[in-house]
Amino acid sequence: MSILDHHPTLISHGGATGVTGSCHQLIADENHSLLVDCGLFQGEDASSDAFEQLEVNFDISTVRALVVTHVHIDHIGRLPYLLAAGYRGPILCSPPSAQLLPLVIEDALKVGFTRDENLIQRFLQQVQGQLQPLCYGQWHTVADTSDLLLRVRLERAGHILGSAYVKVAWQDKRRNREQRIVFSGDLGAPDTPLLPAPRSPHHADWLILESTYGNRLHGNRANRQQALGEAIAQALKNNGTVIIPAFSIGRTQELLYELEDLIHSGQSPWADLEIIVDSPLAARFTQVYRQLKPWWNAEAKNRLQAGRRPLGFENLYTVESHEEHLQTVEYLARTGRPAVVLAASGMAAGGRVVDYLKAMLESEQHQVLFVGYQAAGTPGHDIQKHGPRGGWVMLDGQRYTIRAGVRTVSGYSGHADQRDLVRFVRQMKRWPSRIRLVHGDLAARQALGDALQALYAKRGRAVVIDVD
Known part of the structure; x- marks a missing residue:
């Protein structure tokens, strides 16, 4: 044998x-x-x-x-x-x-x-x-x-x-x-x-x-960009920040690609809306993604040939240092200036997104928008599950009542x-x-x-x- x-x-x-x-x-x-x-x-x-x-x-x-x-x-x-x-x-x-x-x-x-x-x-x-x-x-x-x-x-x-x-x-x-x-x-x-x-x-x-x-089964992926735009537009009516927990690699770049398209359409208020990537790691990944254009799909390559910058548009602002991060959190929480923030981690289990959540989760002015899987046992899962019913979540050992809007766009999985x-x-x-x-x-x-x-x-x- x-x-x-x-x-x-x-x-x-x-x-x-x-x-x-x-x-x-x-x-x-x-x-x-x-x-x-x-x-x-x-x-x-x-x-x-x-x-x-x-x-x-x-x-x-x-x-x-x-x-x-x-x-x-x-x-x-x-x-x-x-x-x-x-x-x-x-x-x-x-x-x-x-x-x-x-x-x-x-x-x-x-x-x-x-x-x-x-x-x-x-x-x-x-x-x-x-x-x-x-x-x-x-x-x-x-x-x-x-x-x-x-x-x-x-x-x-x-x-x-x-x-x-x-x-x-x-x-x-x-x-x-x-x-x-x-x-x-x-x-x-x-x-x-x-x-x-x-x-x-x-x-x-x-x-x-x-x-x-x-x-x-995912939602209609063909309409996901429209759903993303509607979710953000609703939040911006409150003059608040849209917080999107997003993995530094993959999800952040895909969202930037879609947000650039919404901005490119020229519809108000998108033309002046600030898109903030608060993650040095995500910024580095995005830079590498730009270098890896040969592996992009045909649609993305066509946008490049048309002179567009799907991952490097004018409205995009990157937060680098920890000091700048804290200043950005404080400024957005205090002023209510409309903005979309993409920050890791994607399941809110750590990283800079936690500071945004601690500063804004208890205010109805803001919105948490989930675009990816939230594993059981993570804060993201608790916010997604209990937030719409006025629940609470533990962040860094402290309990926070969820008053911000909570929405999920499943087509981005x-x-x-x-x-x-x-x-x-x-x-x-x-x-x-x-x-x-x-x-x-x-x-x-x-x-x-x-x-x-x-x-x-x-x-x-x-x-x-x-x-x-």
Whole structure:
């Protein structure tokens, strides 16, 4: 019996039963494995012993490559701990992710490790030495032995710039057995600003599929810009600030793209409305996004050719220093000057957006506008859930009554919804015989599992779906 007879197998070190902490190890044989992502736990997924959860206490001796699907912190946040545990192999990712990843890791180091600039630069130097960009659509050999051939290939996932889903080609040479395993990473929804929509792979034998919105359907994405404009216009009638908690990478740039279009339309009061990005990290990401124009979609490129600046328009104002940030919060809270503020974190779990919320959440004059997923256990989730009913939220250990308006525009989600996830499977030429659902809460995984079972039953096909 070949040692490959019981492989490939999968071990999840995070992201199997929750929405964050994605980290999946594909065991190719007893000497070779792949690690797909190594993310941070957040919200309710984070345990009471945070340090223990951060530690990489699983065997990495067989890991031949870390494959990064995209650079959100819940997919790469444990990278410092992985390297501290001794991993020295390649970090495979798309070319845009290779440019963005060091910025994310630098910020994570400053927040969770050290402010020592020499240590940070030494660590970043190590990361740069291990980064190995892979162009979309090209196979890369990870292992080639007398028994095993293991290759990976990245395809556009449409979630954020540089995001990818991962095709893995596994072959037992002695028995001429092959399997195609696909890791979805985080899949984007159609009509995402700046990004082409993901295209399904030709086939998969085994699919590891995200399920963040497995039990939901997004609002009409075609009308999302109108809904965004209406939400902001309503808030501005009160002469208040519109606070948009937004991730520094991905969501901020997509919103800037849409806001530029609203301003370009010339409708009052947009022409003079100040759009404030209060996040040095988001500003740096936006600068890199501008450098990555070759990976933008056709619509965005057409706007550039027409002389427009989708990510650098005149109304855009960036807050850099902490002192300037505090002054901006105080000024907007005191004067009621209409403005739209984009600040991290996207789930209001920390960062500069918390100062805006503490200063404005108890005033009816202002508006909190959510445009992305709010994980259970985060302040963003509490504000989104309880705010419309006059609830309260804890921020930095203090209780705040929610009097500001609270609104959600769902069409901006960076994640595929149930319809999109089912379509990802349906459009394959050869459907997987096994699907493992990850990166979602239990209700989302179960609902998506039921929808996929119904799809297969309708076509008279069999499938094994792992929900737990």
